[in-house]
Amino acid sequence: MGLRTYILRRIILAIPVLFGAALFVFAVIQFLPVTLRATLYVTNEKQISRLDEIAKLYHLTDPVYVQFYYWLRALLLERNLGTDSLGQPVYEAIMKRMPTTVEIVMYASPIIVAIGLTLGVLSGANKDKLIDQASRVLAIMGTSLPSFWFGIVLLSIFYAGLQWFPPQRVGIEAQKFIGMANSSWRWYTGLVTIDALINGQLWIFVDSIRHLVLPVTVLSLLNSAVMVRVTRSSMLEALSKDYITAAKAKGLTRKEVINKHARRNALIPAMTISGLMVAGLLTGVTITETVFNMGGIGQYAARSATRIDIPPVIGYTIMSAVVFVISNLIVDILYAYIDPRIRLG
Amino acid sequence: MVEERPLGTTLLTLLEATVGLIEINLGILMLLVGNPLPTVLGPIDAFSTGILLVFLSIMSLFTAYSLWAGGPTNWIQAVLVLVIDAIAKIMLVVTYGTSWIALAATLELDLIALYYLTRPSTTPFFGGDGVRSVLEKFRIEMQPRIKELRFTFRLVRKSPLSIVGAAIIIFYVLIAIFAPYLADPTAAIAQTGDPNMMWKDNELLRLSSVQPQLPSVNHPFGTMEGQYDIYYGCIWGARQALRIGLYVAGGSMLIGLAIGVFASYYGGWIDEVLMRFTDIIFAFPGLILSMTLVVILVPLGFNRLDAVMLSLTIVGWPGYSRLIRGEILRIKNEDYVEAAKSVGCSDLRVIYKHILPNSIYPILIVFTLDIGTVVLGAAALSFLGIGAPPGYADWGQIIALSMNWIYGSPSNPFGNWYTFVIPGLFISMFVMGWNLLGDALRDILDPTMRRK
Numbered sequence: 001m002g003l004r005t006y007i008l009r010r011i012i013l014a015i016p017v018l019f020g021a022a023l024f025v026f027a028v029i030q031f032l033p034v035t036l037r038a039t040l041y042v043t044n045e046k047q048i049s050r051l052d053e054i055a056k057l058y059h060l061t062d063p064v065y066v067q068f069y070y071w072l073r074a075l076l077l078e079r080n081l082g083t084d085s086l087g088q089p090v091y092e093a094i095m096k097r098m099p100t101t102v103e104i105v106m107y108a109s110p111i112i113v114a115i116g117l118t119l120g121v122l123s124g125a126n127k128d129k130l131i132d133q134a135s136r137v138l139a140i141m142g143t144s145l146p147s148f149w150f151g152i153v154l155l156s157i158f159y160a161g162l163q164w165f166p167p168q169r170v171g172i173e174a175q176k177f178i179g180m181a182n183s184s185w186r187w188y189t190g191l192v193t194i195d196a197l198i199n200g201q202l203w204i205f206v207d208s209i210r211h212l213v214l215p216v217t218v219l220s221l222l223n224s225a226v227m228v229r230v231t232r233s234s235m236l237e238a239l240s241k242d243y244i245t246a247a248k249a250k251g252l253t254r255k256e257v258i259n260k261h262a263r264r265n266a267l268i269p270a271m272t273i274s275g276l277m278v279a280g281l282l283t284g285v286t287i288t289e290t291v292f293n294m295g296g297i298g299q300y301a302a303r304s305a306t307r308i309d310i311p312p313v314i315g316y317t318i319m320s321a322v323v324f325v326i327s328n329l330i331v332d333i334l335y336a337y338i339d340p341r342i343r344l345g
Numbered sequence: 346m347v348e349e350r351p352l353g354t355t356l357l358t359l360l361e362a363t364v365g366l367i368e369i370n371l372g373i374l375m376l377l378v379g380n381p382l383p384t385v386l387g388p389i390d391a392f393s394t395g396i397l398l399v400f401l402s403i404m405s406l407f408t409a410y411s412l413w414a415g416g417p418t419n420w421i422q423a424v425l426v427l428v429i430d431a432i433a434k435i436m437l438v439v440t441y442g443t444s445w446i447a448l449a450a451t452l453e454l455d456l457i458a459l460y461y462l463t464r465p466s467t468t469p470f471f472g473g474d475g476v477r478s479v480l481e482k483f484r485i486e487m488q489p490r491i492k493e494l495r496f497t498f499r500l501v502r503k504s505p506l507s508i509v510g511a512a513i514i515i516f517y518v519l520i521a522i523f524a525p526y527l528a529d530p531t532a533a534i535a536q537t538g539d540p541n542m543m544w545k546d547n548e549l550l551r552l553s554s555v556q557p558q559l560p561s562v563n564h565p566f567g568t569m570e571g572q573y574d575i576y577y578g579c580i581w582g583a584r585q586a587l588r589i590g591l592y593v594a595g596g597s598m599l600i601g602l603a604i605g606v607f608a609s610y611y612g613g614w615i616d617e618v619l620m621r622f623t624d625i626i627f628a629f630p631g632l633i634l635s636m637t638l639v640v641i642l643v644p645l646g647f648n649r650l651d652a653v654m655l656s657l658t659i660v661g662w663p664g665y666s667r668l669i670r671g672e673i674l675r676i677k678n679e680d681y682v683e684a685a686k687s688v689g690c691s692d693l694r695v696i697y698k699h700i701l702p703n704s705i706y707p708i709l710i711v712f713t714l715d716i717g718t719v720v721l722g723a724a725a726l727s728f729l730g731i732g733a734p735p736g737y738a739d740w741g742q743i744i745a746l747s748m749n750w751i752y753g754s755p756s757n758p759f760g761n762w763y764t765f766v767i768p769g770l771f772i773s774m775f776v777m778g779w780n781l782l783g784d785a786l787r788d789i790l791d792p793t794m795r796r797k
Contacts, residue, residue, distance in 0.1 A: 317637045
């Protein structure tokens, strides 16, 4: 099987999963009474008083499969995710908050990969040495500490105590500057750090980085724990293989054996975990954004959940399923690209 | 002719069947009529207790059947049976406090087991021998298992992490059982009628409004927003954590195993449908899906705690199904399974005697680790405000209430440290205990690693 066939096959296999996920969410919604379900289709405030019309428009009293068709159609064609209890369409609300979340994840991911792979390889190569013990402690901590508590402790030290890293997306000064009517600020990417550089406002860049330090720390420390674990065990496995003995027998130095023979083979299985990491990140941003009041989509969904406001939560769930499935697809394809055994086997 | 069965098998089978049947009755009764038993501590989420009891009993009946079908093939099965029995009893005590009913229930189980063992129709199993030779037989029969058990204990002794983990867990179990003595529930019951709700110090509320108060004689860990006693919340929170962990991880395990075994052993379209369904559940990040399910379940009239447990279980069981499926597919084609089939063993017997014992290790390990994960997830939901109802003794909620008080005062910015540091340590230690134990079990129980 060639790489192209493999990729095509993976994409075709991902479609029923996405469809099934949509079906699952739809099935869950079906438990709600008609009036509550109708609010999931409302797109402006005027419609809230006319839920009967909505129910008729989207065939909410028709057989289930007809409903599903119109629900999926509204979702895909109109991008209709309903309106939250504050009267804002969910799709727009999510899109507006997306850059903040993207920015946090953008800074956290490379850190996670760097810590995870480096520590994993080091501790696998130096089993039971100090570095190994240290990274195991990190791994246990990462799986045992509640992320929200870790965030609160960091806030109390670095915000309440030292006043270094405040919560929220940017400080009040920067907010004022960005929001001013005659401001010279222009949005390009939606990412504050990048746009600040493009706008030439170095102080806003510094300010936004200060606000990002804590959420990124929480997200990357806790998520890298899983990566350290997996890399370590795949490194240990690689080191026990026959080709390592052969390499040693050839008289290669320990460094060469580890760097050229063991590490390369150990990193491949570690890559598959990056698909799981996306789930960790999505869950992680939901909590860290809430703790640090960042105003991203995670916080939006969590705040809505607290109010038992269903449309935003459903919208966020659908979105995260799509992101998760697609990123797993990408990981699979990359994996096959790097390791020919996968696509040939 | 009476079929000869090993004595240990007979003992365990009868005990298990009895315990299972009693639990099923208790559980169904609780599910149907709420809490039928008068308890000192009042009605305590009878619904979820009922669910747990039914789960436990189904599992113990299955185990009893598998024992009946041929006896424990290895020591772990025997231990598993005893552990299930112990959990059932602990849960009874945890749920009903140390009231007379718990004592009576456990005594009753033992008495009925004893009755079965001594009544005339069971005596043929003793082979008509005297008690001494019965004990002798028992000793000889159990010898290889005892040897394995000793070996396991030696491995446990060699792995300090597992001892630390187990010690932490025992510590929390003791806290949960003796909560009424460690933190007097009189004030809580007087205020809310439920010992699982934290009590407010109304005197302090009048004096200093909602501002958290430093630890004092009346409040060893201080008070949090609304003058709830943190010490009380931390102690009774142990019950909540154990309850959620065992219910959700146990429930997911039982459902997952039952469905996974059924589907993968018979294969075909059932298997296909099951696997596609787990694919769908895995398409969502777990915590986000459970958040959604809670948000849907609460408007439907579910009580908050039930909604949390139900949603975490729905998210959790496919993992076990997949795990057992992989194991079964691996073992299914092994020679010894083929051999068992060719001599005419029934499907159930093959599953329970050959497949489950060989795949029980990874499941036990995942179960242990899962308890920690589940408690973390439930705490996160509580933190987001959709977990435990307001005022419930729940670690996640205590931390959530501390959010507004991170900043002490200009002169002392860390002034309110106790509102989040102490409950945070409680939850982290709890999860760490299960993680340490799970990690250590991985090395100890895995038969391929065991003798290395």
